[in-house]
Amino acid sequence: EILRNELGELVTKEESVVEEFKKHFERLLNKTPPIPTHEDIPMQYSTAEPYIKTPT
Incomplete structure:
Protein backbone atom coordinates (compact mmCIF):
# COMPACT_ATOMS: atom_id res chain seq x y z
CA GLU A 1 0.00 0.00 0.00
CA ILE A 2 1.32 3.41 -0.98
CA LEU A 3 -0.30 6.79 -0.59
CA ARG A 4 0.60 10.46 -0.30
CA ASN A 5 0.23 12.36 2.95
CA GLU A 6 -1.13 15.89 3.14
CA LEU A 7 2.36 17.25 2.39
CA GLY A 8 2.49 15.21 -0.83
CA GLU A 9 5.14 12.80 0.45
CA LEU A 10 4.88 9.09 -0.35
CA VAL A 11 4.01 6.91 2.63
CA THR A 12 4.94 3.24 2.29
CA LYS A 13 5.16 1.75 5.78
CA GLU A 14 2.00 -0.14 6.71
CA GLU A 15 1.70 1.56 10.12
CA SER A 16 2.13 4.99 8.55
CA VAL A 17 -0.43 4.25 5.84
CA VAL A 18 -2.95 3.20 8.49
CA GLU A 19 -2.23 6.37 10.48
CA GLU A 20 -2.67 8.56 7.38
CA PHE A 21 -6.03 6.91 6.59
CA LYS A 22 -7.09 7.46 10.20
CA LYS A 23 -6.18 11.17 10.02
CA HIS A 24 -7.90 11.53 6.65
CA PHE A 25 -11.19 10.03 7.81
CA GLU A 26 -11.13 11.95 11.09
CA ALA A 48 -55.44 33.89 5.72
CA GLU A 49 -59.03 33.57 4.58
CA PRO A 50 -61.48 36.16 5.91
CA TYR A 51 -63.84 34.91 8.61
CA ILE A 52 -67.40 34.77 7.35
CA LYS A 53 -70.18 34.19 9.86
CA THR A 54 -72.43 31.21 9.29
CA PRO A 55 -75.91 32.26 8.06
CA THR A 56 -78.69 31.95 10.67
Whole structure:
Protein backbone atom coordinates (compact mmCIF):
# COMPACT_ATOMS: atom_id res chain seq x y z
CA GLU A 1 0.00 0.00 0.00
CA ILE A 2 1.32 3.41 -0.98
CA LEU A 3 -0.30 6.79 -0.59
CA ARG A 4 0.60 10.46 -0.30
CA ASN A 5 0.23 12.36 2.95
CA GLU A 6 -1.13 15.89 3.14
CA LEU A 7 2.36 17.25 2.39
CA GLY A 8 2.49 15.21 -0.83
CA GLU A 9 5.14 12.80 0.45
CA LEU A 10 4.88 9.09 -0.35
CA VAL A 11 4.01 6.91 2.63
CA THR A 12 4.94 3.24 2.29
CA LYS A 13 5.16 1.75 5.78
CA GLU A 14 2.00 -0.14 6.71
CA GLU A 15 1.70 1.56 10.12
CA SER A 16 2.13 4.99 8.55
CA VAL A 17 -0.43 4.25 5.84
CA VAL A 18 -2.95 3.20 8.49
CA GLU A 19 -2.23 6.37 10.48
CA GLU A 20 -2.67 8.56 7.38
CA PHE A 21 -6.03 6.91 6.59
CA LYS A 22 -7.09 7.46 10.20
CA LYS A 23 -6.18 11.17 10.02
CA HIS A 24 -7.90 11.53 6.65
CA PHE A 25 -11.19 10.03 7.81
CA GLU A 26 -11.13 11.95 11.09
CA ARG A 27 -10.87 15.19 9.10
CA LEU A 28 -13.46 14.02 6.59
CA LEU A 29 -16.08 12.83 9.08
CA ASN A 30 -15.61 15.40 11.85
CA LYS A 31 -16.30 18.54 9.85
CA THR A 32 -18.71 21.06 11.24
CA PRO A 33 -21.83 21.26 9.11
CA PRO A 34 -22.17 24.43 7.03
CA ILE A 35 -24.36 27.20 8.43
CA PRO A 36 -27.62 27.24 6.47
CA THR A 37 -28.39 30.40 4.54
CA HIS A 38 -31.82 31.76 3.74
CA GLU A 39 -31.62 29.90 0.43
CA ASP A 40 -31.17 26.56 2.23
CA ILE A 41 -34.11 27.01 4.61
CA PRO A 42 -37.44 25.91 3.12
CA MET A 43 -40.02 28.67 3.28
CA GLN A 44 -43.64 28.01 4.14
CA TYR A 45 -46.22 30.48 2.94
CA SER A 46 -49.69 30.70 4.43
CA THR A 47 -52.68 32.73 3.42
CA ALA A 48 -55.44 33.89 5.72
CA GLU A 49 -59.03 33.57 4.58
CA PRO A 50 -61.48 36.16 5.91
CA TYR A 51 -63.84 34.91 8.61
CA ILE A 52 -67.40 34.77 7.35
CA LYS A 53 -70.18 34.19 9.86
CA THR A 54 -72.43 31.21 9.29
CA PRO A 55 -75.91 32.26 8.06
CA THR A 56 -78.69 31.95 10.67
